[in-house]
Amino acid sequence: MTEQLLHGAVSAGDEVPPLEYEVSATTVVLGALASRDWRPMHHDYDFAVNRNGTKDIFLNTPNQAAWFERFVTDWTGPKARLARMTFRMSDSVYPKDTMRFTGTVTGTDVDATGCGFVDIDVQLHADDRLCTTCAVRIAVPLDEADNPWARRGEQWAP
Amino acid sequence: MQLMEVPEAVTALIGQEQYEEEGGFPVEHGYIWTTCASVENGNPLFWDDDVAAEITDGPIAPPTMLSVWFRPHHWSPGRTEPAVPLQAHFDLKELLDLPEAIISENTITFHDPVRIGDRIRSRQVLKSISDPKTTKLGTGRFWVLEVEYLNQDDQLVGVESYTAFGYRRPEDVA
Numbered sequence: 377m378t379e380q381l382l383h384g385a386v387s388a389g390d391e392v393p394p395l396e397y398e399v400s401a402t403t404v405v406l407g408a409l410a411s412r413d414w415r416p417m418h419h420d421y422d423f424a425v426n427r428n429g430t431k432d433i434f435l436n437t438p439n440q441a442a443w444f445e446r447f448v449t450d451w452t453g454p455k456a457r458l459a460r461m462t463f464r465m466s467d468s469v470y471p472k473d474t475m476r477f478t479g480t481v482t483g484t485d486v487d488a489t490g491c492g493f494v495d496i497d498v499q500l501h502a503d504d505r506l507c508t509t510c511a512v513r514i515a516v517p518l519d520e521a522d523n524p525w526a527r528r529g530e531q532w533a534p
Numbered sequence: 535m536q537l538m539e540v541p542e543a544v545t546a547l548i549g550q551e552q553y554e555e556e557g558g559f560p561v562e563h564g565y566i567w568t569t570c571a572s573v574e575n576g577n578p579l580f581w582d583d584d585v586a587a588e589i590t591d592g593p594i595a596p597p598t599m600l601s602v603w604f605r606p607h608h609w610s611p612g613r614t615e616p617a618v619p620l621q622a623h624f625d626l627k628e629l630l631d632l633p634e635a636i637i638s639e640n641t642i643t644f645h646d647p648v649r650i651g652d653r654i655r656s657r658q659v660l661k662s663i664s665d666p667k668t669t670k671l672g673t674g675r676f677w678v679l680e681v682e683y684l685n686q687d688d689q690l691v692g693v694e695s696y697t698a699f700g701y702r703r704p705e706d707v708a
């Protein structure tokens with residue numbers, strides 16, 4: 377994790393350092409149970425293959441969200457505050473896949489309350505398959521003294 | 535393929551708060567650490583109480599854990615069937631006679647932080663139902679459902695918006 381990214385250091389077109397991870401059955405099952413998702417396609421190979429018609433158990437969406445959060449905040453540092461995420465799923469992530477997270481900054485702005493935001497398009501590939509895209513909007517401190525987490529009420533407009 | 539008209543009783547649900555319920559347990563540190571472990575998230579906000587005190591005025595949960603706090607236990611005393619999260623979605627499948635459904639888009643908006651000990655409650659609101667559409671999956675309708683999450687002080691902690699497509703497969707109507 378970086379120390380702390382500041383808003384002025386980010387520009388449209390910047391790349392988030394990529395992250396690769398080898399997925400195992402444990403990754404999928406641990407992620408499902410951590411997110412309290414008891415549905416069998418995330419832990420039962422026979423159900424996933426013979427009922428759902430997928431090739432194996434697969435990573436659930438709430439745990440993918442946790443992966444996206446980790447990927448982005450590894451780059452921004454802990455004072456950055458997630459505002460919004462929009463997911464589109466097009467394929468599944470299975471054991472033995474290599475996940476690769478990449479992200480590109482699409483814009484930066486400072487809103488009417490003086491909060492600095494960064495917009496990032498994140499992609500999750502499993503091997504050569506694009507599985508999920510995630511548009512992330514995250515508040516990043518304007519300077520060393522700024523802390524987006526201190527914002528309350530109308531001062532926080534995600 | 536002809537779809538049934540949207541019944542008035544379903545149209546009347548648009549904008550109504552449904553299924554307000556409290557999570558089965560207070561927000562607790564164990565699940566936070568398990569979730570961080572599952573994605574190897576070393577953010578000190580979730581591991582170091584001094585950092586959390588400095589930045590967030592005490593420990594908080596990772597924002598993306600929002601839905602974790604209201605997912606029902608797989609079993610609880612007196613219940614014989616597993617509870618289903620997002621019940622309003624499953625209701626619509628039945629009410630509109632659309633046996634298949636996928637979630638095509640999911641947006642999460644994060645408001646006040648979720649803190650250890652919070653009791654999170656959720657409520658589901660149907661926002662819209664589309665006219666009939668045909669996609670490669672089949673013919674059906676899109677609908678948008680929002681789940682609002684509030685803490686014990688009625689502060690909004692987040693909103694999840696789901697765009698779903700409920701449909702009939704072409705082979706099921708041939």
